[in-house]
Amino acid sequence: MKRSTHTPRRWFCRLFAAFLLLGGAIAVGAEAGADKQTVLITGANRGLGLELSRQFAADDYYVIGTARSPEKATELKQVADEVLQLDVTSDESIKGLAKALDGKAIDILVNNAGYFGPTLGLGSTREKSATLETLTRSEVLDCFAVNAAGPIFVTQGLIPNLLASEQPKVVVISSRSGIINQSRNAGAYGYRISKTAVNRAVKIMSVDKALRNAIVVAIAPGHNRTDMGGDRAKLTPEESMKMVKGLIETLTPKHDGGFWYYDGKELPW
Ligand SMILES: NC(=O)c1ccc[n+]([C@@H]2O[C@H](COP(=O)([O-])OP(=O)(O)OC[C@H]3O[C@@H](n4cnc5c(N)ncnc54)[C@H](OP(=O)(O)O)[C@@H]3O)[C@@H](O)[C@H]2O)c1
Known part of the structure; x- marks a missing residue:
């Protein structure tokens, strides 16, 4: 049978x-x-950081956005995979971020958080920014703490996460305001010298063995319509961040230690 x-x-x-x-x-x-490539963007709750987070998330990256007050970062929460607390001037806050990210690889770190000073920003408000007669010590030191020391210590705090990536990219959102030879008008002392300083830090980090084969660059995003850039800026964050994202994606070791404009052209220091 x-x-x-x-x-x-x-x-x-x-x-x-x-x-x-x-x-x-x-x-x-x-x-x-x-x-998925993981990208971490500081100061991502508004302005250029928020737009860059939006564009990376739309392209299927794993996006970690940081904010000083995550509970208020409503728009960022709709965009990013994770929203973490970070004040780039606080060692404790940087330690907390590193702890939250323990063991996670970060492929792209964008040090975007920035501070212009007590006046609103570039463009329309430039004429109101402090001159030598009105400048205060706190304006200079506060700009340094956020714009120059911030990217250095955030990068330091995330070294293990960056080394867990095959070829990490460390981006500092700098500014043409930091270019030494470009000073037609006075003012914005704190902002400008802190951007010059962070450019120098980029060059040094690019040869620092602690970051092994990382690509470290400074990128100037152009004059953008944000709280900092003011209403009269030429670019929208959408336009500028589209090009910045493209530039970040195509960075090679040839770009390492360079200062780049959002459109990909090399800038002088
Ligand atoms: N917009 C332009 O035209 C322009 C031109 C050249 C370069 N940039 C550079 O591009 C970057 C972004 O500028 P933006 O126009 O988007 O400026 P923004 O609209 O003023 O936003 C600044 C961002 O940085 C954050 N931030 C400030 N201090 C911080 C701190 N101590 N710790 C952590 N985050 C902090 C802010 O958080 P809170 O909301 O908590 O304040 C905010 O998320 C900056 O580095 C800026 O210098 C901008």
């Missing part, structure tokens, strides 16, 4: 095979997720 094909043993084999196939599919899916 012909044996039935529905023996319990055959059913077990079929179930087992299906189980293996399903497991394989899940593993492939998990691997695809693991393939």
Whole structure:
């Protein structure tokens, strides 16, 4: 008599095979997720940082946005995969961020958080920024703490995360205001010299063995319509960040230690 094909043993084999196939599919899916590039952007709750987070997230990167007050970062929460607390002037806050990210690789770190000074920003308000007669020590030191020391110590705090990436990219959002030979008008002492200083730090970090094969660059985003840039700025954050994202994605070791404009042209120091 012909044996039935529905023996319990055959059913077990079929179930087992299906189980293996399903497991394989899940593993492939998990691997695809693991393939996502992780980008961390500081000062991501508004302005250029928010727009850059939006564009990376739309392109399927794993986006970690930081904010001084995450509870108020409503728009960022809709965009980023994770929103973490970070005040770039606080060692404690940097330690907290590093702890929250323990063991996670960061492929792209964008040091974007910036401070112009007590006046609103570039462009329309430039004429109101402090001159030598009105400048205060706190304006200079506060700009330094955020714009120059901030990127150095945030990068320091995240060294293990950066080294966990095959070829990490460390980007500092700088400014043409930091170019030494470009000073047609006075004012904005704190902002300008802090951007000059961070450019120098970029050059030094690019040859620092602690960051091994990382690509470290400064990028000037152009004059943008944000709280800092004012209403009369030439660029929208969408336009500028589209080009900045493209530039970040195409960075190679040839760019390492350079100062780049948002359109990809090299800038003088
Ligand atoms: N907009 C322009 O035209 C222009 C031109 C050249 C360069 N840049 C540079 O581009 C970057 C972004 O500028 P933006 O126009 O987007 O400026 P923005 O609209 O004024 O936003 C500044 C961002 O930096 C954050 N921030 C300030 N101090 C911080 C601190 N101590 N710790 C952490 N985050 C801090 C702010 O957080 P809070 O909301 O908590 O204050 C905010 O998220 C800056 O580095 C700026 O210098 C801008």
